[in-house]
Amino acid sequence: xxxxxxxxxxxxxxxxxxxxxxxxxxxxxxxxxxxxxxxxxxxxxxxxxxxxxxxxxxxxxxxxxxxxxxxxxxxxxxxxxxxxxxxxxxxxxxxxxxxxxxxxxxxxxxxxxxxxxxxxxxxxxxxxxxxxxxxxxxxxxxxxxxxxxxxxxxxxxxxxxxxxxxxxxxxxxxxxxxxxxxxxxxxxxxxxxxxxxxxxxxxxxxxxxxxxxxxxxxxxxxxxxxxxxxxxxxxxxxxxxxxxxxxxxxxxxxxxxxxxxxxxxxxxxxxxxxxxxxxxxxxxxxxxxxxxxxxxxxxxxxxxxxxxxxxxxxxxxxxxxxxxxxxxxxxxxxxxxxxxxxxxxxxxxxxxxxxxxxxxxxxxxxxxxxxxxxxxxxxxxxxxxxxxxxxxxxxxxxxxxxxxxxxxxxxx
Numbered sequence: 492x493x494x495x496x497x498x499x500x501x502x503x504x505x506x507x508x509x510x511x512x513x514x515x516x517x518x519x520x521x522x523x524x525x526x527x528x529x530x531x532x533x534x535x536x537x538x539x540x541x542x543x544x545x546x547x548x549x550x551x552x553x554x555x556x557x558x559x560x561x562x563x564x565x566x567x568x569x570x571x572x573x574x575x576x577x578x579x580x581x582x583x584x585x586x587x588x589x590x591x592x593x594x595x596x597x598x599x600x601x602x603x604x605x606x607x608x609x610x611x612x613x614x615x616x617x618x619x620x621x622x623x624x625x626x627x628x629x630x631x632x633x634x635x636x637x638x639x640x641x642x643x644x645x646x647x648x649x650x651x652x653x654x655x656x657x658x659x660x661x662x663x664x665x666x667x668x669x670x671x672x673x674x675x676x677x678x679x680x681x682x683x684x685x686x687x688x689x690x691x692x693x694x695x696x697x698x699x700x701x702x703x704x705x706x707x708x709x710x711x712x713x714x715x716x717x718x719x720x721x722x723x724x725x726x727x728x729x730x731x732x733x734x735x736x737x738x739x740x741x742x743x744x745x746x747x748x749x750x751x752x753x754x755x756x757x758x759x760x761x762x763x764x765x766x767x768x769x770x771x772x773x774x775x776x777x778x779x780x781x782x783x784x785x786x787x788x789x790x791x792x793x794x795x796x797x798x799x800x801x802x803x804x805x806x807x808x809x810x811x812x813x814x815x816x817x818x819x820x821x822x823x824x825x826x827x828x829x830x831x832x833x834x835x836x837x838x839x840x841x842x843x844x845x846x847x848x849x850x851x852x853x854x855x856x857x858x859x860x861x862x863x864x865x866x867x868x869x870x871x872x873x874x875x876x877x878x879x880x881x882x883x884x885x886x887x888x889x890x891x892x893x894x895x896x897x898x899x900x901x902x903x
Contacts, residue, residue: 493569500562501525523559527848534853541668542572547619547654549647552672554628555637572624635822639804648869667859673880685844708816713900748795806901854880
């Protein structure tokens with residue numbers, strides 16, 4: 492599948508990808524429209540050195556974009572660990588019918604099943620211990636924030652420690668690694684017109700008034716989110732105050748939803764560290780509840796998750812790049828636009844605003860056999876290396892003038 496992935500999914504067909512009307516057909520121009528892949532040989536060698544017999548390696552890329560994630564990840568592992576297994580959501584592996592399931596399993600995808608991951612973890616540890624490698628996204632679900640690494644889940648660190656323990660039982664020289672990988676997508680040309688057109692589509696679908704003529708993509712994205720937040724505030728009985736900073740209004744709405752959900756799932760003490768996960772567990776494990784009660788929990792949890800998907804990364808800088816604006820739009824479409832074939836297709840195979848370059852870097856892998864900390868410390872170190880590598884990529888792009896940006900209304 493590697494040549495198919497490289498041509499149809501990433502780079503497109505030479506000549507046809509630039510020739511109208513073929514350049515509008517995803518399969519001709521590349522479904523993900525990644526024209527260029529910047530993956531230096533030194534980074535390939537760094538990753539190759541920790542993949543193979545006598546070692547267990549867990550490959551841990553960042554997770555900025557859906558669908559493109561596996562296409563780029565597959566391109567990377569094809570160079571260093573072609574037999575690597577990859578984790579994916581249960582809905583992808585098992586939820587698209589028998590033929591799709593057979594295809595994904597043949598490609599060695601592992602279904603992540605909430606509340607039932609023991610078999611997947613056991614298979615992963617055993618497969619990695621054979622020297623093949625296992626790839627999983629420690630951020631979990633896509634957040635559509637390519638410049639910021641979300642708090643990580645500890646699965647990769649825990650499995651690496653278990654694989655080391657198993658391997659050392661048979662071979663005292665056995666080694667284990669957690670290998671961070673980062674990739675950053677950059678538009679190859681100005682895509683402002685395409686971003687504005689996608690904003691207009693979202694505004695129509697969500698019945699949000701278009702801003703005055705001349706608004707740039709950053710302003711349009713901010714206006715859409717402000718309108719959606721005002722709807723949440725009104726539903727909670729709060730009068731929207733546009734004079735308040737957006738982050739303060741968002742935090743207040745999140746607090747309201749957390750309190751509501753905590754009450755619904757029986758957490759009156761206000762324990763709200765991971766309420767969406769608690770709600771999913773409540774829905775799986777609670778018996779005797781009514782459909783109405785389950786529906787309220789599900790709807791409240793989903794509303795809370797939508798609010799929490801926008802965070803400090805949105806107002807961390809006073810400039811918003813075209814790439815960041817595109818991510819905001821895709822997040823809005825994924826979270827709020829549903830009910831049509833176009834919306835469903837965008838959710839599973841989101842289409843970029845224009846041709847892009849993938850910048851791939853491999854920070855120094857973590858030698859688990861020499862690491863003194865536990866899984867929590869290992870996870871923290873993994874996140875530090877991922878974020879540092881992303882920051883270095885962005886610093887280089889800004890220094891070279893390789894990013895187009897706008898004033899960031901969220902930071903105002």
